[in-house]
Amino acid sequence: MSKFRKKGGKGLQKINTSSLPDIVFMLLFFFMVATTMRETEIQVRVKVPEATEVKKLEKKSLVSYIYIGRPIAHVARMYGTEPLIQLNDKLVSEEGIPYEAIQDFVLFEREKLPEADKSKMVISMRVDQDISMGKVDDVKQSLRRAKALIINYSAKKEYRNQGRQR
Amino acid sequence: MASRETPEVNGGSLADIAFLLLIFFLVTTTMDTDTGITRLLPPEPDPEQEDVEVKVNKRNVLVVLLNRSDLLMVGGEVMDRLALKDKTIEFFTNPLYKEDLPVMEETEIQFPPGSSSLLPEDGMWRGEVSKGVISLQNDRSTTYGKYLQVQNELVAAVNTLRNDFCNLYFDKDYSELNTNNPIEEEIQLGIRQRYKMNISESEPKSIGGRN
Numbered sequence: 001m002s003k004f005r006k007k008g009g010k011g012l013q014k015i016n017t018s019s020l021p022d023i024v025f026m027l028l029f030f031f032m033v034a035t036t037m038r039e040t041e042i043q044v045r046v047k048v049p050e051a052t053e054v055k056k057l058e059k060k061s062l063v064s065y066i067y068i069g070r071p072i073a074h075v076a077r078m079y080g081t082e083p084l085i086q087l088n089d090k091l092v093s094e095e096g097i098p099y100e101a102i103q104d105f106v107l108f109e110r111e112k113l114p115e116a117d118k119s120k121m122v123i124s125m126r127v128d129q130d131i132s133m134g135k136v137d138d139v140k141q142s143l144r145r146a147k148a149l150i151i152n153y154s155a156k157k158e159y160r161n162q163g164r165q166r
Numbered sequence: 167m168a169s170r171e172t173p174e175v176n177g178g179s180l181a182d183i184a185f186l187l188l189i190f191f192l193v194t195t196t197m198d199t200d201t202g203i204t205r206l207l208p209p210e211p212d213p214e215q216e217d218v219e220v221k222v223n224k225r226n227v228l229v230v231l232l233n234r235s236d237l238l239m240v241g242g243e244v245m246d247r248l249a250l251k252d253k254t255i256e257f258f259t260n261p262l263y264k265e266d267l268p269v270m271e272e273t274e275i276q277f278p279p280g281s282s283s284l285l286p287e288d289g290m291w292r293g294e295v296s297k298g299v300i301s302l303q304n305d306r307s308t309t310y311g312k313y314l315q316v317q318n319e320l321v322a323a324v325n326t327l328r329n330d331f332c333n334l335y336f337d338k339d340y341s342e343l344n345t346n347n348p349i350e351e352e353i354q355l356g357i358r359q360r361y362k363m364n365i366s367e368s369e370p371k372s373i374g375g376r377n
Contacts, residue, residue, distance in 0.1 A: 024184035035195035051318035129311030
């Protein structure tokens, strides 16, 4: 029987790890290509609703974001738990209808765009699904006043089981 | 001769470096692409402009109401959200020429000549286009999630109609039309006239106290 026993079979065989860097680099490049940098720190909790008719927002440079939701824990300590509006990266802290803050925000963002694209500005509304429409209506009225009329209700793609009816 | 051999570089730490970079990118990036439903807001009315009573035929309007407890009422009857799409399609097409559904108006729409075998040579489509308008009204206490679901059903209805028309005449999905191509852009504009996205949102009313 000893014929078949390998010499030094007790020691563990070494795994060749020379291809490990290649694999990891591949993963790294995948993530670099497939993702975008997070630009703003979101200070309100937003869980967007689901919808079937969503489309991708094409030109990111034309888009400005308005978030509406209840503040996250450490912000809530300062502002309370009532729903707040966040414009790109700054919170609106004033009470009541924030006409002026939104108007200033729209003007400021529009100024950043090249002349030809100014009329194509898109406001992406990222609103939590449990927020009441009163707050959203206020923002919409402010946007109308600021003449920012193209809005995008942010939503996740919903897949329905029964398929589309034709 | 041994001195000529270049010493091998130790590659053992390369994996560590790559892992470090990988984790950095994992933490600082987001995967989700921005998706959503794009809608146009109506322009703000001129303050000097007087309120004019616009006479709209009652049969041309479908009132969609969302109340404060998220109940949906369509044209006077309580309805489930999933039934709204079919109701909207029926409203916009009026297949049986019912008296209480919108008036259909004879219209001519210009499509690019020769783009479809079902159209005459000059590309002029002749047919009936609905004059229907959907009026969407919500309460201040309606939740946003429900509101968007209803918007979604209305948009889905119009998209389905447009898609069917596009498939029938141009053998293509409506969403696949390429707007950079002038012919396809004209087709898209034509289809938009055929089935208009007539969804009007009322001015918000504040009845009672703030939510």
